[in-house]
Amino acid sequence: MDNNHSTTTFRPHRPPELHRRFYPPSNSRPFPNNRHNFAGNPHRHRPSLPDFMVELFRDQRGGGPVPDVKALADQCKSAPESFKTYRSGALTGALLFRQWAGALEAVVSLWESRLDGAHSLVPRYNSVVVVPANLQELEDRLVALFAERIRRLMEGEEVKKWNEKRDRVLVELGKVSKLLTKPKNVRVFNELKDKERGLTCEKDLMERRVKEFKSAMNCILAYLEKKSLEEFGEDGLQVLSFDGKFNWSLIHSMILRECRRLEDGLPIYAYRQEILQQIHSQQVSINSFSFGF
Known part of the structure; x- marks a missing residue:
């Protein structure tokens, strides 16, 4: 061997990833992680995740x-x-x-x-x-579930309670009306007339509450079943508004809110549709005036 040349020791080639201090360059792509590649370990197995x-x-x-x-x-x-x-x-x-x-x-x-x-x-x-057929099947099932519950609420205990109260008022109203047909002095007559007017207002208020609740439930049903409000016998304004895809949590919140309002029995709830009609009429009048109609 020529003494002018240094001796080189042969080292077998090792992949760079096996070197202790190997760090891939910052712009390199990560090594593939294929769960079906078992070349390194034929017994290696990664269980599939639920779908x-x-x-x-x-x-x-x-x-x-x-x-x-x-x-x-x-x-x-x-x-x-x-x-x-x-x-x-x-x-x-x-x-x-x-x-x-x-x-x-x-x-x-x-x-x-x-x-x-x-x-x-x-x-x-x-x-x-994402399988569209699965999403449609789920939507159909939830529409049926929510619609069934809404119809049950429309004939539920809270509605029955208000109807029973109204019936008791009607009985009392009938008694007062019968007394008014008999002769009596002016003072007693006026007292009975005041009582009759009060009972009539009370009866109307109860009926309005139930009607307002059912109108709201019909509004949700029309949205769920993609029908018009007229198909549910509603000819007034749409008291609830919806937008976009079904949001089941929001729909549930609306149902609970309407149930609470019926249970609370506040007078303003009974007149909600009339209030909305007045607001709508004023908006139409303002718009007509603004555009010169």
């Missing part, structure tokens, strides 16, 4: 204590593959399913129990792959 998820959100309006996610999972007709819980944030839990049918039934049953007041969480369907 369908039902997320459970806290009610932003404050609906009481957060229920146990596991308890809700146990109530599902089809048991989820697994479930997750979260300690903070709006998302409190998630139910994971491998089959669409299980996720569908979970969303519907969770909304059904929420409408019953069993819990305060808002269920929402989520999936990596």
Whole structure:
């Protein structure tokens, strides 16, 4: 060997990722992470994740204590593959399913129990792959559920309570009207007339409350079932307005609000439609004047 040349020791080539101090350049792409590539370890396996998820959100309006996610999972007709819980944030839990049918039934049953007041969480369907047919099936099921509950409320206990009060007033009104047909002095006659007017106003107010509540419920039904208000026998103004896709949490809030207003029995609720009609008429008059009509 020529003494003028230094001796070079042969080192086998190693991929750069095996060197201890190898750092990929900042502009390099990460190494592929393919779960089906088992060249490095033929026994390596990554289990596939469930395809369908039902997320459970806290009610932003404050609906009481957060229920146990596991308890809700146990109530599902089809048991989820697994479930997750979260300690903070709006998302409190998630139910994971491998089959669409299980996720569908979970969303519907969770909304059904929420409408019953069993819990305060808002269920929402989520999936990596969006299948329009699945979304349509879910929407159809929830429309049917909400429509059935609304019709039940329209003939429910609160409506019956106001109708029973009205019937008692009608009985009393009938007695006063009968007394007015008999001879009596002016003072007694005037007292009976005042009582008759008071009972008539009370009866009308009760009927207006129930009518206003049913008008609101018919408004929601028309929106859900994509029909006109006339098909529900409504000829007045639309007392509730909606926009865009179905927001089930918002629809539920509207239903609860109307139920509270009926229960509170405030006089202004009974005259809401008349007030809105007056506002609408004034707006039309102002616009007509502004444009010279």
